[in-house]
Amino acid sequence: MSMTNTAWRQGQQSKAARLGRASHLVGGSSGKVVNAEQTVALLESVIQPGDRVCLEGNNQKQADFLAQCLAKVNPQQVHDLHLLQSVVALPEHTALFDKGIAKEIDFSFSGPQGARLANLVAAGKIKINAIHTYLELFGRYFVDLTPNVALIAAEAADAQGNLYTGPNTEDTPAIVEAAAFKNGIVIVQVNEIRDTLPRVDVPADWVDFVIHAPRPNYIEPLFTRDPAQISEIQVLMAMMVIKGIYAEYGVKRLNHGIGFDTAAIELLLPTYGEQLGLKGKICTNWALNPHPALIPAIEAGFVQSVHSFGSELGMEKYIAARPDVFFTGNDGSMRSNRAFCQAAGHYACDLFIGSTLQIDTYGNSSTATKGRIAGFGGAPNMGADARGRRHESEAWVKAGREAQANPKHMPRGRKLVVQMVETFREHMAPAFVERLDAWDLADSMGLNNPPVMIFGDDVTHIVTEEGIANLLLCRGEDEREQAIRGVAGYTEVGMARDKKKVEELRARGVIKRAEDLGVARCDATRDLLAAKTVKDLVRASGGLYNPPSRFRNW
Amino acid sequence: MSMEQLKYNLPSKIQQTNRDAVLVGVTASGNCEVLLEKGEDAAHCSVDIQTSARGFGQIWRAVLNDFAERKHAGGLKIEIHDVGATPAVVSLRLDQAIEAWENQHGQ
Amino acid sequence: MANSFLEASARERVQAVCDAGSFQEILKPSDRISSPHMALLEQPVAFDDGVVIGRATLGGAPVLVAAQEGEFLGGAIGEVHGAKITALIAKAIKEKPSAVLLIFESGGVRLHEANAGLIAVSEIMRAVCAARAQGVQFIGLIGGAAGCFGGTGLIARCCDVLIMSEEGRLAMSGPEVIETVYGVEEFDSRDRALVWRVSGGKHRYVMGDIQALVADEVDAFRNAALAALDSGKVGFDLENLEAEHAMLTQRLEQFGDCRDAKEIWQRLGLPSAEELALMPADEFVRATDSARNVARGTR
Numbered sequence: 001m002s003m004t005n006t007a008w009r010q011g012q013q014s015k016a017a018r019l020g021r022a023s024h025l026v027g028g029s030s031g032k033v034v035n036a037e038q039t040v041a042l043l044e045s046v047i048q049p050g051d052r053v054c055l056e057g058n059n060q061k062q063a064d065f066l067a068q069c070l071a072k073v074n075p076q077q078v079h080d081l082h083l084l085q086s087v088v089a090l091p092e093h094t095a096l097f098d099k100g101i102a103k104e105i106d107f108s109f110s111g112p113q114g115a116r117l118a119n120l121v122a123a124g125k126i127k128i129n130a131i132h133t134y135l136e137l138f139g140r141y142f143v144d145l146t147p148n149v150a151l152i153a154a155e156a157a158d159a160q161g162n163l164y165t166g167p168n169t170e171d172t173p174a175i176v177e178a179a180a181f182k183n184g185i186v187i188v189q190v191n192e193i194r195d196t197l198p199r200v201d202v203p204a205d206w207v208d209f210v211i212h213a214p215r216p217n218y219i220e221p222l223f224t225r226d227p228a229q230i231s232e233i234q235v236l237m238a239m240m241v242i243k244g245i246y247a248e249y250g251v252k253r254l255n256h257g258i259g260f261d262t263a264a265i266e267l268l269l270p271t272y273g274e275q276l277g278l279k280g281k282i283c284t285n286w287a288l289n290p291h292p293a294l295i296p297a298i299e300a301g302f303v304q305s306v307h308s309f310g311s312e313l314g315m316e317k318y319i320a321a322r323p324d325v326f327f328t329g330n331d332g333s334m335r336s337n338r339a340f341c342q343a344a345g346h347y348a349c350d351l352f353i354g355s356t357l358q359i360d361t362y363g364n365s366s367t368a369t370k371g372r373i374a375g376f377g378g379a380p381n382m383g384a385d386a387r388g389r390r391h392e393s394e395a396w397v398k399a400g401r402e403a404q405a406n407p408k409h410m411p412r413g414r415k416l417v418v419q420m421v422e423t424f425r426e427h428m429a430p431a432f433v434e435r436l437d438a439w440d441l442a443d444s445m446g447l448n449n450p451p452v453m454i455f456g457d458d459v460t461h462i463v464t465e466e467g468i469a470n471l472l473l474c475r476g477e478d479e480r481e482q483a484i485r486g487v488a489g490y491t492e493v494g495m496a497r498d499k500k501k502v503e504e505l506r507a508r509g510v511i512k513r514a515e516d517l518g519v520a521r522c523d524a525t526r527d528l529l530a531a532k533t534v535k536d537l538v539r540a541s542g543g544l545y546n547p548p549s550r551f552r553n554w
Numbered sequence: 555m556s557m558e559q560l561k562y563n564l565p566s567k568i569q570q571t572n573r574d575a576v577l578v579g580v581t582a583s584g585n586c587e588v589l590l591e592k593g594e595d596a597a598h599c600s601v602d603i604q605t606s607a608r609g610f611g612q613i614w615r616a617v618l619n620d621f622a623e624r625k626h627a628g629g630l631k632i633e634i635h636d637v638g639a640t641p642a643v644v645s646l647r648l649d650q651a652i653e654a655w656e657n658q659h660g661q
Numbered sequence: 662m663a664n665s666f667l668e669a670s671a672r673e674r675v676q677a678v679c680d681a682g683s684f685q686e687i688l689k690p691s692d693r694i695s696s697p698h699m700a701l702l703e704q705p706v707a708f709d710d711g712v713v714i715g716r717a718t719l720g721g722a723p724v725l726v727a728a729q730e731g732e733f734l735g736g737a738i739g740e741v742h743g744a745k746i747t748a749l750i751a752k753a754i755k756e757k758p759s760a761v762l763l764i765f766e767s768g769g770v771r772l773h774e775a776n777a778g779l780i781a782v783s784e785i786m787r788a789v790c791a792a793r794a795q796g797v798q799f800i801g802l803i804g805g806a807a808g809c810f811g812g813t814g815l816i817a818r819c820c821d822v823l824i825m826s827e828e829g830r831l832a833m834s835g836p837e838v839i840e841t842v843y844g845v846e847e848f849d850s851r852d853r854a855l856v857w858r859v860s861g862g863k864h865r866y867v868m869g870d871i872q873a874l875v876a877d878e879v880d881a882f883r884n885a886a887l888a889a890l891d892s893g894k895v896g897f898d899l900e901n902l903e904a905e906h907a908m909l910t911q912r913l914e915q916f917g918d919c920r921d922a923k924e925i926w927q928r929l930g931l932p933s934a935e936e937l938a939l940m941p942a943d944e945f946v947r948a949t950d951s952a953r954n955v956a957r958g959t960r
Contacts, residue, residue, distance in 0.1 A: 232646065233640075233642050233643065233646070422640065422642060423640070423641070423642065424640040424641065424642070426584075427638070428607060428610065428638065428640065465642040489641055489642070490613045490616050490617055490641040495612075495616060521646060521649060522649070522650065522653060526668060527664065527665075532665060532668065535939075538939065539939070543939055549852075549853075549854060550853075552853060552854055553853040553854060553856065553857040553861070554854050554857060554858075554934075554935075554938035554939075556703040557703055557704075557705065575689060575690065575691035577672070577690040577708060577709075580670060580707070580730055580732040580733055581705045581706065581707045581733050582732040582733060585732070587690075587707060587708060589690055589691060589708055591691055604705070604706075606704075606705055633708075635705055635706060635707065635708070636705075637705050
């Protein structure tokens with residue numbers, strides 16, 4: 001019997017066979033280029049039924065041409081695929097299940113396709129194995145969900161097949177590493193093929209097929225918020241956060257979940273933050289997508305560094321002109337990296353703040369609603385205490401001290417996890433509920449546990465227009481419940497409060513109203529925003545920010 | 555769509571009444587306009603509401619009770635045209651109205 | 662940071678444009694002169710039916726002023742709203758103030774009130790013409806989010822002087838109406854850049870439809886109104902009417918075949934649309950003044 005035991009090389013053999021079946025389709029000096037019109041044929045050659053296929057659907061960037069082609073393969077030949085995907089964004093993604101090309105999925109977020117996914121589940125056409133947070137999904141690519149085939153998007157390739165992913169590098173490194181080093185096939189759609197690349201983001205070695213797509217890949221400007229839509233109430237809450245949390249704990253390193261509430265905070269730094277003398281003392285280092293709303297704070301000198309999960313359409317020139325702040329390559333353009341930024345957000349930040357749709361009386365928060373299966377993206381990772389963390393910071397130690405009930409127990413630090421929400425949402429829907437809708441969704445989603453975005457025992461503060469509830473200072477479930485009811489305003493949850501207990505909590509500083517923080521409601525006007533319109537942001541950037549057309553009236 | 559009419563009479567600490575009527579806010583979606591005038595009863599604040607968001611009488615009562623407790627509104631009459639403003643917005647408008655009322659010079 | 666005219670309410674604009682503390686309202690909200698039509702339709706009403714009218718001074722000179730509240734039904738003109746403005750103008754004929762200030766923010770006729778709204782608009786136009794014939798000057802200010810459209814656009818162009826910010830819009834047919842009637846290839850109402858190119862303050866200034874382009878600041882509007890008091894009055898006579906017609910004829914000759922304001926600007930030798938878009942008001946005025954004279958046929 002031969003000593004080259006082929007029983008241990010099945011992956012290599014499989015890869016060689018797949019490459020062999022596609023060999024008649026390739027050309028170019030690299031031997032990797034496939035014509036766009038041959039993409040469907042390529043996919044049919046290299047993908048086998050039951051394969052785990054990672055289709056690059058990120059938050060911002062989509063391998064949309066490859067998705068369209070995958071949706072056109074012959075389902076007799078290619079079927080029952082197991083899809084791995086960060087974000088299910090395009091109709092082509094859900095079409096794969098309608099057509100029987102794919103049958104199961106592991107993913108993280110599905111915003112625009114949330115309702116469609118729920119329908120597919122109800123119709124029995126899809127099996128959702130699990131919803132993950134991004135870093136968790138990437139982690140599984142290296143354990144039990146390694147892709148057989150990775151379909152990715154890049155800005156450009158050179159003749160050898162090296163790739164440039166540019167500002168929107170996003171999830172690509174994590175996907176490609178897992179596939180390339182476990183006998184996976186890597187297929188990339190590029191916007192152009194060039195003689196030289198500004199820099200090499202993925203080496204040619206790791207790439208099997210290069211396709212020059214007929215149109216540039218789709219990129220969604222998810223992180224742009226028009227300052228014109230920020231309300232007085234959001235300004236009030238932002239003032240309370242800056243004074244009552246950021247200044248109070250000395251929060252220098254942080255992440256903002258996207259939303260108008262956090263955009264208000266970003267736009268108040270150069271004005272309200274400056275008035276309070278906080279420049280250099282808060283918000284200096286960020287794990288954050290390049291929010292246009294952060295431009296005034298950067299220009300005012302508040303921000304020392306920003307590492308990003310992805311880029312943001314329209315921000316490319318501004319970012320390139322601020323290499324002291326953003327992570328940029330020798331070529332001058334940014335390199336984002338979702339995996340590393342999520343790790344940074346988890347371990348290297350002292351605070352996460354974000355909004356939600358529902359909070360219960362334990363502080364559990366979820367955006368899961370009936371009729372939609374959406375997932376939570378990066379929030380569960382950012383909005384979780386980092387129990388493996390060991391390095392200390394002022395904010396982390398102080399939060400840990402506040403949480404320590406028994407001085408005899410081993411002290412540990414705590415990450416600040418803040419949920420910020422108005423007590424009523426649009427159409428007077430209460431944000432505070434006795435029971436999360438999530439409980440009713442577990443069954444329909446095939447889960448044992450309700451889908452929760454952030455668990456109550458990770459939440460440290462809840463901020464509403466009624467004030468801040470500091471859960472770290474609560475002792476026992478009853479105090480925690482009353483602290484939450486105490487900021488839940490006129491919702492049923494809020495009205496069911498024990499008035500006397502809530503007053504005691506306020507006297508102890510567990511609940512702080514705007515007045516207690518020295519924030520006057522009548523001061524909370526839009527005049528405090530460093531930019532009130534998208535055009536203001538463009539002017540603040542010195543004309544470098546180039547907003548997508550939907551945000552302009554010019 | 556039909557409007558709901560609500561009426562409340564709330565005990566409140568006495569307020570100066572020798573002032574001109576004050577209007578804050580606008581009748582627009584998510585907002586309300588609040589007209590503050592001299593009322594009949596020095597010990598109470600009367601409130602008349604016309605709202606397009608039906609069924610929130612309990613919440614109005616709670617919001618107005620808290621307003622009447624924290625501010626001097628006795629002797630005033632308030633009329634509100636509401637188009638689904640949240641309690642946060644309503645409270646803000648009421649406070650803005652009292653502030654504008656008090657900031658006037660006496661007649 | 663200077664106070665935005667765009668974000669200010671009608672009442673705030675009146676307070677900020679007129680001399681401080683000089684405004685005295687006629688038909689106060691507490692008079693409750695609101696719309697009987699909206700009440701009948703069980704729709705929300707406004708105490709002042711969405712328009713503030715009264716007396717004030719501007720640089721010490723007596724003025725009558727009306728300001729439309731754009732957030733109430735888009736500032737649309739209903740019977741009572743219109744009657745308030747018409748009555749104000751009748752007062753102007755009697756009292757001969759230095760000017761009537763009209764702060765416009767309106768989508769035009771209030772459709773809920775149907776013919777009553779239409780009649781109200783035409784009565785205002787007739788009143789403006791009658792007052793101008795008696796020597797009363799009308800200064801219009803346009804800078805709100807709802808723009809100045811429909812019948813209100815027609816009223817605005819009856820004023821001696823119009824002052825706009827680039828955020829403001831002035832037109833007759835609204836963008837959605839044009840798209841509905843002529844199709845999206847002719848006019849895509851969701852193309853906001855196109856909408857502002859066609860009806861926005863900057864283009865209106867270049868075309869000579871307005872006399873002043875100012876920054877989105879209440880102070881800037883006030884200063885432009887003060888300047889107009891001194892020099893803005895235009896005689897309401899046949900000579901001026903014919904000059905206006907000549908300007909329009911000339912415009913049609915020069916630009917009738919243009920498909921977009923960009924082409925007009927190009928023909929006038931102006932900087933690129935992108936450059937013009939980012940110029941603040943005073944820089945824009947300097948950059949376009951001579952082209953504006955060409956467009957108006959006043960070389």
